[in-house]
Amino acid sequence: MTEGDEMYDDLDLSTRLAALEMRAPGTAQPPSLPGRRRRGRFAISMAMAPALVLAVVATSAGAAAVVSNLVRGYPGIQNAGQPLAGAHMECMSPPDAAAFLAAHGFTDVDWQIEGGDPNEKINGQDATTSVHQAVPPAHGFVVPGSILDDGSVIMIVDQRVGATGVGDCFGQPMP
Amino acid sequence: MTSIETTAAARTTRAAASKGDPDAFEAAVRPHYANLVRRLVLVLGDERDAEDIAQDAYLRAFRSWDRFDGTDVRAWLYTIALRLAFNHLRGRRRWLSAIGRVEPRTWSDPSDPDLWAALGALDARTRSALLLNIVDGYTQAEIGTMLSVPEGTVASWISRGRAALRRDLGRDR
Numbered sequence: 001m002t003e004g005d006e007m008y009d010d011l012d013l014s015t016r017l018a019a020l021e022m023r024a025p026g027t028a029q030p031p032s033l034p035g036r037r038r039r040g041r042f043a044i045s046m047a048m049a050p051a052l053v054l055a056v057v058a059t060s061a062g063a064a065a066v067v068s069n070l071v072r073g074y075p076g077i078q079n080a081g082q083p084l085a086g087a088h089m090e091c092m093s094p095p096d097a098a099a100f101l102a103a104h105g106f107t108d109v110d111w112q113i114e115g116g117d118p119n120e121k122i123n124g125q126d127a128t129t130s131v132h133q134a135v136p137p138a139h140g141f142v143v144p145g146s147i148l149d150d151g152s153v154i155m156i157v158d159q160r161v162g163a164t165g166v167g168d169c170f171g172q173p174m175p
Numbered sequence: 176m177t178s179i180e181t182t183a184a185a186r187t188t189r190a191a192a193s194k195g196d197p198d199a200f201e202a203a204v205r206p207h208y209a210n211l212v213r214r215l216v217l218v219l220g221d222e223r224d225a226e227d228i229a230q231d232a233y234l235r236a237f238r239s240w241d242r243f244d245g246t247d248v249r250a251w252l253y254t255i256a257l258r259l260a261f262n263h264l265r266g267r268r269r270w271l272s273a274i275g276r277v278e279p280r281t282w283s284d285p286s287d288p289d290l291w292a293a294l295g296a297l298d299a300r301t302r303s304a305l306l307l308n309i310v311d312g313y314t315q316a317e318i319g320t321m322l323s324v325p326e327g328t329v330a331s332w333i334s335r336g337r338a339a340l341r342r343d344l345g346r347d348r
Contacts, residue, residue: 013340017294017306017309017310018310020290020294021213021214021217023284024213024282024284025213025222025225026212026213026216027212028208028209028212030229030230030233031230033201033234034234118209119208162208162210170310170311
């Protein structure tokens, strides 16, 4: 194995591990600190709860289906031997990643946008959202995806509160 | 400035200037909580245990807030939590051994089962070191400090862990 192969492997591993961690449950609330009451964090959002709950219900099933297809059976688009090996799209803004994909012939892209606050719960349910759209969002951390059988590409954009980015761009400001 | 240094600088907080302030603690630490729980799920393999350890780590961090050096709050929180997790695993293994049961792994990832299985086959310290290095970008020296082991030990864990993952994922060429 060459040094270049190891670099690509690490990038692939980094992306897969970051995606794996993103799917792990993380909606638990931190405990109340001693000597203080938890702030009323639902005071404003309760008015929007019905709409948000509907949004979560409407998107979660589709999101689960697509996420389940993201890695299994489909190598990452930046893997060694894949068309965009080593492209570092995780360091691009979503519009820049879209332009980069288009420049390489990938115009059929499904953008899966993860949003919301993982620390919030609405009626005891996870309040994060997952929506799909054909155009890239303006902001967010790109998690490079895979090329599916029909030639389309799926890309994840993490806009959640506390999102950190992946790979070489971990900890950088959200594009 | 290297990318790692840039990352470290981005992680830097002004926490040192707000010792003992619960609001400052929550503002600095809370954004890392959800990711901490996720990391602990990967390390412990058990969602309930991960939540318990994360809560314990959060409260311990609060009690130690005045001793935090103000540099990398994420690394500091993860250090507290991972040490608690390793202690918990030691206790759990002893207990399971005493009653003759095998280690349970109650969370599983249906989307990438090969990676989850390969990761689960590593011991918890190797798994933690790999995640801190490959996903978070911490150096081997930084990980050594976090896990209280020599840098060479971290290098060995990461090297063996990478090799095991490549082998288990069928990427050994």
